[in-house]
Amino acid sequence: MPSTNVRSYTDTQLIDRVESLSTFRGWVKGKYDIWVRSSEDEYNRFDDKVYSFECFEDGERPKFIMVCSGTTNAGSQGLKNFEKYNRLGCAVMKSDVIVYKSHQLGKHKGKYWAYVQSYSVGFPYYRDNNKDNKSDEVGRVYRNRIGANCHKAGDYSTQIGGWSVACLVRNIKKQYLKWMKWMDKNQYLNVAILKEWDD
Numbered sequence: 001m002p003s004t005n006v007r008s009y010t011d012t013q014l015i016d017r018v019e020s021l022s023t024f025r026g027w028v029k030g031k032y033d034i035w036v037r038s039s040e041d042e043y044n045r046f047d048d049k050v051y052s053f054e055c056f057e058d059g060e061r062p063k064f065i066m067v068c069s070g071t072t073n074a075g076s077q078g079l080k081n082f083e084k085y086n087r088l089g090c091a092v093m094k095s096d097v098i099v100y101k102s103h104q105l106g107k108h109k110g111k112y113w114a115y116v117q118s119y120s121v122g123f124p125y126y127r128d129n130n131k132d133n134k135s136d137e138v139g140r141v142y143r144n145r146i147g148a149n150c151h152k153a154g155d156y157s158t159q160i161g162g163w164s165v166a167c168l169v170r171n172i173k174k175q176y177l178k179w180m181k182w183m184d185k186n187q188y189l190n191v192a193i194l195k196e197w198d199d
Helices: 011-019 076-080 173-183
Strands: 030-037 048-055 063-071 090-093 097-108 112-117 125-128 150-152 168-170 188-195
Touching (some): 011 030, 011 048, 011 188, 168 173
Antiparallel strands (some): 030 048, 063 168, 090 125, 097 112, 097 188, 112 150
């Protein structure tokens, strides 16, 4: 079974949290993924959740659509073998931020339809190079485009492995396909990553 250690939140809790972020500039019409990153950060396991919302009019609070399991962190391949990708360390996407139009419709590694990092917008991230089995958010913040896409793993993946070395990955294929159907080839996706928090 995939891990789902991260706690659940209500629509209002998620929306309030996003609105409290320094990067929040208001709700604009469009589709949103709000990821919640598990504070446990279980090594190589899919233990995060992603809540999808849609804002139908500028200025209106968005409506909840669905929730899926997945990861915002790299797996063993990235954390332990980052030298294959970047000698500075494994990319760890910054949490407690929202990036508007961070992803756009495209093909993941040229293979299948997904949401790839926008060409004009960089999602902030760190480089983790201590190989301690945790995805650390410390040090310099980078903002260039690195191909940290929103894509799927296998049919029902339990271990991250090489499925993510920075990407936002849904680990159950059926959930991913349902999400892509809802996205309906919308050009852009807005993404927020939140650290798990207590009430």
